Amino acid sequence: MPELPEVETTRRGIAPTVEGSALRRLVVRERRMRWPIPDGLEALVAGRRIHAAGRRGKYLLLEFDHGWLIVHLGMSGSLRHVHPDEPPRKHDHVDWVFDHATLRMHDPRRFGAVLWHPAEAGPVEAHPLLASLGIEPFDERFDGAWLHRHTRGRSTAVKQALLMGDIVVGVGNIYASESLFRAGINPRTQAGRIALPRYDRLAQAVRDTLGDAIEAGGSSLRDYVGAGGESGYFQISARVYDRAGLPCRICETPIRRLIQGQRATYFCPRCQK
DNA sequence: AGCTGGTCCTGATGGC
DNA sequence: TGCCATCAGGACCAGC
Structure with a gap:
């Protein structure tokens, strides 16, 4: 994968597109990732506004009112802007479609993940994948x-x-x-x-x-x-x-x-x- | 055939 | 013996 710098670069690249924008559609072409992309996820997030694009370790966190999309790029994943009319290529597994832009996840090895953490389950930091992570390297307590x-x-x-x-x-x-x-x-x-x-x-x-x-x-x-x-x-x-x-x-x-x-x-x- | 950016899970090991 | 933390290895995949 991308290591932390690549994930942070990706986060900064998508933040202007996603923050404050309503996600029109989530398009899933391939659910078989590191874990299956949850059934019904498309309906859960369609039309909902994304408040922030965060990061914890190498996990990207898209914050909605009712929960978080947790995105990991695995070993070979990328998330980039594409023209809305650009046909998906092999391994283009997921699209985030906005009125003004489309983001596309490409991941040949499928070690990546797209998961959902509902708000009623508590803060996203409580998610099992995030709960036991170490400190962020730019946290002032890291020395x-x-x-x-x-x-x-x-x-x-x-x-x-x-x-x-x-x-x-x-x-x-x-x-x-x-x-x-x-x-x-x-x-x-x-x-x-x-x-x-x-x-x-x-x-x-x-x-x-x-x-x-x-x-x-x-x-x-x-x-x-x-x-x-x-x-x-x-x-x-x-x-x-x-x-x-x-x-x-x-x-x-x-x-x-x-x-x-x-x-x-x-x-x-x-x-x- | 052997490499390649990640990390979860399992089962073995070792200390108290 | 039992419980815990730690640790090595396997697993998941596709493309060079």
């Missing part, structure tokens, strides 16, 4: 002490801990490697054995990495496209990701690639101890 506190007693590798999402959300596979490089931490180090000063550096590195990527408009990795159909620019500035064998941009030592939890990790063996 080295937070990382340190939440990793005590945990033996998993620090890169895995970043990916798990129960400590801090939004750090996916690419930005995990990038953040650890910026912090000078070896991705294999056990999370529970890293001291506070190093976590201070890591928290700052996470914020800087994600912030830079958001500023650049999200990543252009492979098929990522933003809400306006544009691709991002982060790929050209990746410091270690997908650079196995290439010289470290700092010390020129060849970047190494390893597998952790069946996912690729990239790091500089000299800069990251």
Whole structure:
């Protein structure tokens, strides 16, 4: 998927279209996503006004009077503006049709999701998928002490801990490697054995990495496209990701690639101890 | 055949 | 022994 910067870029791209606008129709062509798109969802939201486009972790949250649409883009999803007359292509599973615009969700692998959380079930944060998420990386309470506190007693590798999402959300596979490089931490180090000063550096590195990527408009990795159909620019500035064998941009030592939890990790063996 | 941006779920393990 | 938290692996998919 899009990682947090791509989701945030998407949110910003669709916000002017959806906020304060009535959704005319929701068109679902394929219900088989990570979970089935609920039956009857179209009727539930047709004609209803969307108040805000929010985000929690990598989940997009469209707020109505009577509940929230929870949208996840999975591994390969995108949500973009299309011309209302543009015929759907393969894997264009859902349209949000407004009077003045149409948004289209495209997701070849169908790891994404479109779910409904009714207002009577309480705040959207209470939804099972959101309830146990970690802190937002740009929350002022997120710092080295937070990382340190939440990793005590945990033996998993620090890169895995970043990916798990129960400590801090939004750090996916690419930005995990990038953040650890910026912090000078070896991705294999056990999370529970890293001291506070190093976590201070890591928290700052996470914020800087994600912030830079958001500023650049999200990543252009492979098929990522933003809400306006544009691709991002982060790929050209990746410091270690997908650079196995290439010289470290700092010390020129060849970047190494390893597998952790069946996912690729990239790091500089000299800069990251 | 082996990769690829996510993350839920299950079952195993280990500590108290 | 039982309960809990943690953790590894599998699962879901399509396209290179």
